[in-house]
Amino acid sequence: MELIWDYVVPFLIILTPLVFVHELGHFLVARRYGVKVEVFSIGFGPEIFGWTDKTGTRWKFSAVPLGGYVKMFGEYDFDDELEDGQAPMTEEQKEVSYHHKRVGQRAAIAVAGPIANFLFAIAVLAVLFSTAGVPAYLSAVGSIQEGSAAEEAGFEKGDLILSIDGEPIALFDDLRRIVSGKADVPLSFIVLRGNTEATLSATPKRVMRGGEAKEIGLLGIKPDVAQLGYERQNPLTATWMATERSVAMTVRILSAVGQIITGEMDADELGGPLRIAQVSGEAAAGGIISLVFFMAALSVNLGLINLFPIPVLDGGHLMFYAAEALRGRPLDARYQEYGFRFGLILVLLLMIFATWNDLVNLKVFEFLKQLAT
Numbered sequence: 001m002e003l004i005w006d007y008v009v010p011f012l013i014i015l016t017p018l019v020f021v022h023e024l025g026h027f028l029v030a031r032r033y034g035v036k037v038e039v040f041s042i043g044f045g046p047e048i049f050g051w052t053d054k055t056g057t058r059w060k061f062s063a064v065p066l067g068g069y070v071k072m073f074g075e076y077d078f079d080d081e082l083e084d085g086q087a088p089m090t091e092e093q094k095e096v097s098y099h100h101k102r103v104g105q106r107a108a109i110a111v112a113g114p115i116a117n118f119l120f121a122i123a124v125l126a127v128l129f130s131t132a133g134v135p136a137y138l139s140a141v142g143s144i145q146e147g148s149a150a151e152e153a154g155f156e157k158g159d160l161i162l163s164i165d166g167e168p169i170a171l172f173d174d175l176r177r178i179v180s181g182k183a184d185v186p187l188s189f190i191v192l193r194g195n196t197e198a199t200l201s202a203t204p205k206r207v208m209r210g211g212e213a214k215e216i217g218l219l220g221i222k223p224d225v226a227q228l229g230y231e232r233q234n235p236l237t238a239t240w241m242a243t244e245r246s247v248a249m250t251v252r253i254l255s256a257v258g259q260i261i262t263g264e265m266d267a268d269e270l271g272g273p274l275r276i277a278q279v280s281g282e283a284a285a286g287g288i289i290s291l292v293f294f295m296a297a298l299s300v301n302l303g304l305i306n307l308f309p310i311p312v313l314d315g316g317h318l319m320f321y322a323a324e325a326l327r328g329r330p331l332d333a334r335y336q337e338y339g340f341r342f343g344l345i346l347v348l349l350l351m352i353f354a355t356w357n358d359l360v361n362l363k364v365f366e367f368l369k370q371l372a373t
Contacts, residue, residue: 010284011277012065014295016042018117018302019068025116026070026109031055033105036096039071066273072109074099103324110317117303118246121296125242126235128296132289133230134241137172137223141191148220153189153202155221160192171231172223179204183217230289249300272354311336311343 019042030037036056041047043062050060062068074089074097094100098109139161144150163169164178165188179187183206191198204217233241260266276298283294307315316339324330 008277010291011273011280013284014280014291014298015276016065018120018295018299021116021120021299022113022302022306023068023070025112025114029109029112030070030072030098033101033109034096035098035101035109036073037070038073039069041071042068044069072098103321107318107321110314110321111307113314114303114306117299117306118250121246121249121299121303122239122242124292124296124299125245126239128289128292129233129238129241130235131232133232134238135228135289135293136231137225138227138229139169139172139175140224140227141221142224142226143222145220145222149202149205149218150220153200155189155191155200155202155219156193158193158224160227161189162192162197163190164188171229175219179219180216183207183215185217246296246300249297250304253301253304272351274355310346311339312347313343316340316343 023040023042027037027040038056039058039060041058041060041062043065044067045063047060047062050058052058073093076099089097089100098106101109141150141155141157141159141161143157144155161169161175164175167178169175169178182204184203186201186203189200189202191200202219204219206215207218208215258264279294280291283290306313307318309315309319311317311320320331320336320339330336
């Protein structure tokens, strides 16, 4: 019960809204183009409970809560050829059939889910940045570089820098901003060491920044990563910063995937649902801010992964629609069906591989062995 409460419950609390947002993106654009949505499901497998709205859509929660789907009328009618005994679609049915919509409309429906996840991440972070604030390191000394100006001045790990030349500071970025522009200039620092304030004098050393032609002042300290503060932003700035963070997360994910493909990063680092559940529990233990940050990061992951050009994922659909737009006609129904089968097998294999990594990295097999002995 403790395992379920600490890990499974936070995992579902985080994942369920993200799945809902993703599928809602598909649903809203599909309805916008007049497609009949037959099922909106959170989870897979047998239905636990649900209801049918006035448009005929069955909204339901299913037994396996690891995803969801929107089932649209005519979605998998790859061509207009009729099987034996199958009646042709009426004009009214074609009007609400996904297959009979223009290729651009189908592409818009497919991409709407991932876009909804990206927009959700930006919205969540923007609200967080404008209410709780943007996390930033406090002006606390975490480590000191050997032979640096800070070491010569007598700085110690754990010192909290309160002011520089009389200018109060609270964040490490403030310290970096002031010091970088004061190369070879003596500065007076007031630091809090334990419960006592002390005054230290240090002269930042002149160094080249990252191989550029610009010289900056360097004190030679790194922040204490355990000490964080929060800066509230106005809504416009918070939205801009939330967008930047979402883009940065996307770039990091793509970089990591590229490193795995090229072999620069070990594929054993690829995590599955068990790893996500573990991190969800750790994020929940860190408080609501930590939980919301992880939800935003996972939403970006979910949106990006669904854009990968693998059949059965949204990116696979977009790949087929791009080919259709270029050719002026859809790919042969047989090739599309084979593609979706291949994509399904590939996704299942990736899930199995990631879950195996989880079992090994979380030492589940060792735990079971201990139970047996």
